Amino acid sequence: MGFKRKNPGNQSIRRQLTFYMGFFVVLPLCLALMLLNFYLQKVTTENKINNETNLLSQIRDNADQMIEVTNYATSMLMTNKNTLKNLRTLEQDGDSYEIYQAKRELSNDISNVESSVLNAVNGKVAILTKTGYVIGSYALSRTETDYEKEQWYQEVLKNGRKTTYSTGIGEIFQEMTIYDNVQKYLYMGREILDYSGKNLGVMLIRLSETNIWGKLAASMVTEEGGALYILDRNNNILMGYNEKYQKQLKELGEQESVKEISEKEIITGNLEDDFYYIAGELENASNKLVYLVPREIFLKENRKILQHILEMVLLVIGFTVCTMLYFSRRLARPLVEVAQTLEKAPNGMAVLEEPRGSFQEMSKFVSCYNQAGKKIEELLEKVERESRLKEKAHYEMLMSQISPHFIFNTVNSIRIMAIKEGQDRAGGNENTEKALEALGDILHAVYSNKNGMTTVGQETALLKAYVDIMQMRFGSSFQYYNVIPTELFYYEIPAFTMQPIVENAILHGVKGVTAGQIIVSAIEYENDFVISVFNNGNSADKKKIEDLLKGEKNQRAVTGIGLYNVNSRLKLLYGESYGLIYNEKVRNGFEIWVRLPKKITESEER
Template sequence: MDDLISAALNFAPEQNFVIADDKDLIYSSTMESGEIKELLAMPPIESYEIATINNEEFFIIELSSKHSNLSYFNIVELDNINDQKAYISLMIFLYIFFMVIVTIFISRQSAKAISKPIERLTKNVKKVQEGNFEVVPDHNQEFLKDEIGDLQENFYVMVDKINSLIKENYEKQLIIKETEYRALQAQINPHFFYNTLDSIHWMAKVSDQKKIAEMAEALGSMMRGMVSKKGPLITVGEELAIVESYITIQQSRYNERLVFRLYCEEQLKKASIPKLTIQPIIENAIKHGLEEMIEPCKIEVYIERYGNDLMIYVRDDGVGISAKKIEQILNGTVVSKGTGIGLNNIHERIRLLYGDDYGITITSKESKGTTLFVTIPFIEE
């Protein structure tokens, strides 16, 4: 019967099970007879009760049958319950302690994942404040996919653009300094130079050397036009006066080989233009066009107004320029053979003064000639 009841009810080893008919014992699993007598002598238990039997405390549950006088008692020593309670409390405490440790670890890792990018960004911001803009990360670096990552990426994009602007401004300042230096060189003791040219001019006239006199006079006029104005801008009329003096000198040298034509309406001569824009272009056409051929070379200059822009065309029927050489000219890698003011210098000065929408463009066909276009805003002085 013990085996049957144990298999059917599956009691724990520390539990005692008693079946009684009124006050008569029917079955007891492990309790001794003296303990059973005390149990049966107790008044009826409504649900459960803690009672002392044979000087030991027990937790007793009584259940009465609805169909007979049988009573079922489930009895557990109170010490066993307290031990189990202490064990469960310990397990709960250990579990809570473990969860607290895990939570702290995860929180610290999460805090590091958030704070480290912010600390790195703050450090780089301080570097930028101190003037160090070399904080742009590798382009393959991946940022967090959140607001902090967006902040990092936008910061580095901003620094990269600042670097580009600093570099661009530095290059433009070098061009300005170079131009100012060349202008300063041209102004060294100009009166002595003019007086010498005047002396040559009058000596040539006295000696009836008309060509020498014309060349000396043209050179003096040309140099006065170049250095008399201190600012970067002169009128188209003043620029054309420099051009005419330069052409006079070159025609004395090349004679019939140089055919020059100028087309400009009178009202356009009051417009402003960067100093030494047209003359170096014509000089470039002579050096790279006329000097590369035996036949006469025709150079034509057209100055026209299109809306709010002033367009200058310089066209020659020389040997032409290859596309690669055009790129080198505009990049400044081709060294000028003339005054030292290359087309790249003119192009950059125009962009510096008026913006990237203006400047020089070149079209050319080899053995057919070259056309150079200068675009600047139309501004009357």
């Protein structure tokens, strides 16, 4: 067989593909990415700013609404006649019943307000009387704080009914056992005046951080960075979410745009430390809501980027597909010519010649194929010889005959059993009939098997008949259990595979053993299954196992087929990975595994 030598001018497929893909795909893609980079940076920044601005606006609206509801609820409580009456009573110092009753009524009024109007905003209220009592929904105690000297108290008195914001109010709530953690709340104070303008006490309010920020803050402030603040007019922190960036916060307070911010206005800007900020003023207070975040974190994640990247990927995929279609057609042409030559050749074997316009790889393929053609012819001859040997092994297996010694012993045992049953008229002939039926099943299985193959179910029935005869011969010295799942009964198995193994278990395992047991089970896997034959009788050493699996066949076997023949048949039919396996881990007893492929017999398929 000969072929044309390769053209020295041919280039490898890899080299040509690299050149074309680099020139027509990679280079244009790089240029496109450079242009897209500038465009995406601009779009990313704009979309991120708009998104974060909208989130901050929603947080501001939520905070304004909570403050408005709180002001409304506390105004109702402050102007309530019963509240004013009880506060006048508490101007007297002492422990009279009237004073106690006034404190209880104020506590009940506060509890009613918290459970109704303030329940939606999770607000808490306390009244600080002129005599130093702190009255809440669950507290009636005198404060230990010298509040009259505190700055926040003076500011509350100065602002009157107008809401005053201060973190110092948290000290009063800390004294009340049900309140804690000053850093997580927004604190407010309002002076309580009667109709004549006389001071009767101070209304203290606390709003939860969780309700003010809501779930929106978590989407703005991540573990990587970012912070939210509510600042007063002097840029003091009233409440914060992930409080840090103190240096940048101080710099932010010096920004003129932040100082002059107006209601409903939201401004954005940059700080010198490469930080970005968004700020807005609360409508119901002169406080500012501020969002601070490092620029690199601010621009890290953006849905618009993902959208443009997806568009870019789709563009690259479409371009690549078109390019590859062209080159694959060009590369496949020599392969198509070779395939057409093989299709026209008898049995798919032909002497190939190198196609025109092919590559170095195709030249090498043609050379190797022609060389392999000779080897294939040699292998076909070898396979044919092995096939004849395989058929011969099948024939020997089919022609195996039942041991005359076994037939003689079985018939003699049946004769003795029949005599005993004849003497015992009441016993009947059930045992004799059972023994004859079992012997008939075995003879039928031996002589009626035409193709040498059977099913697991039929093999199981044969085993039962054989065990019945052996139990008749040796008495009930052992018990036999078959727990093979019924779903395995339709799989193919060579005839008389299991009988020699069970026979070996009886004669060399449980014979002469008290309470002997033989258990036949199976496990199913993806492509094959394993049948286990275990007996709790005599153990076998490694040398004995080698004699059984590799030695000459056991001439005392019922069918003349020993473990060696069984193992050889399985390996010949299915390959070296199948056959008999001795379980060396069993110490008390003896176990043989039979590994078989999962095949359905032809009769079952039909």
